[in-house]
Amino acid sequence: xxxxGKIAIVIVLIAAxxxxxxxxxxxxxxxxxxxxxxxxRGKISRQEVATKKQPARLVGKxxxxxxxxxxxxxxxxxxMTPILEELKxxxxxxxxxxxxxxxxxxxxxxxxxxRVIPTQIFYDASGKExxxxxxxxxxxxxxxxxxxxxxxxxxTK
Numbered sequence: 001x002x003x004x005g006k007i008a009i010v011i012v013l014i015a016a017x018x019x020x021x022x023x024x025x026x027x028x029x030x031x032x033x034x035x036x037x038x039x040x041r042g043k044i045s046r047q048e049v050a051t052k053k054q055p056a057r058l059v060g061k062x063x064x065x066x067x068x069x070x071x072x073x074x075x076x077x078x079x080m081t082p083i084l085e086e087l088k089x090x091x092x093x094x095x096x097x098x099x100x101x102x103x104x105x106x107x108x109x110x111x112x113x114x115r116v117i118p119t120q121i122f123y124d125a126s127g128k129e130x131x132x133x134x135x136x137x138x139x140x141x142x143x144x145x146x147x148x149x150x151x152x153x154x155x156t157k
Contacts, residue, residue, distance in 0.1 A: 012026045038138050063079040066142070066152050070118035071103045076106045076136040087127060090155050095146075 041071060068084050070077030081099065088097040102108045112121065116134040124130055124144065130149050137145075146153055 022109050063094065063096045064146070064153075065098065065123040065127075067098045067100060067112075067121045067123065068118055069100045069102055069108055069114050069121070071101055073103065074117050079136055080118050080120075083137075083142070084140065087142065091153050093097055094153055122146070123150075124151070 066084070066087065068077075068080055070080060072078070083098050084099055087095065091097075100108055102114065108114065112119070118135065118137075120133045120137050120142070121129055122131040122133075131145060133145070143153065
């Protein structure tokens with residue numbers, strides 16, 4: 001096979017991969033748009049759309065929640081772990097903190113629309129997403145964000 005033929009095969013393969021990725025991405029966006037359309041017509045609430053893909057353990061707890069999605073092999077994720085564990089202990093009974101590893105469950109990537117790890121998602125007590133941050137987030141910045149969102153946390157004794 002000549003050089004032109006090999007180049008043509010590579011181009012066709014790249015185009016095929018791009019089409020597959022595009023179709024998957026558009027399908028996910030269409031599902032979300034359909035959910036929002038149904039919600040706008042009053043068949044389900046916007047709250048149900050917002051919490052549709054949340055794990056059951058977060059819904060109905062009555063506490064604000066911080067969900068961190070990362071992986072054990074990611075350096076910023078490893079740096080976040082002690083901060084999140086500290087928050088979990090300090091604010092027990094006032095704040096729910098969840099650490100989810102996308103390597104253990106790759107479905108989390110699509111369920112939470114993750115683009116970068118680590119990603120921290122802030123939820124109010126009813127399960128509504130309030131804020132999303134990508135990358136390392138210091139303890140001080142996390143506490144300042146909760147305060148900015150109108151949720152004052154006091155340490156558990």
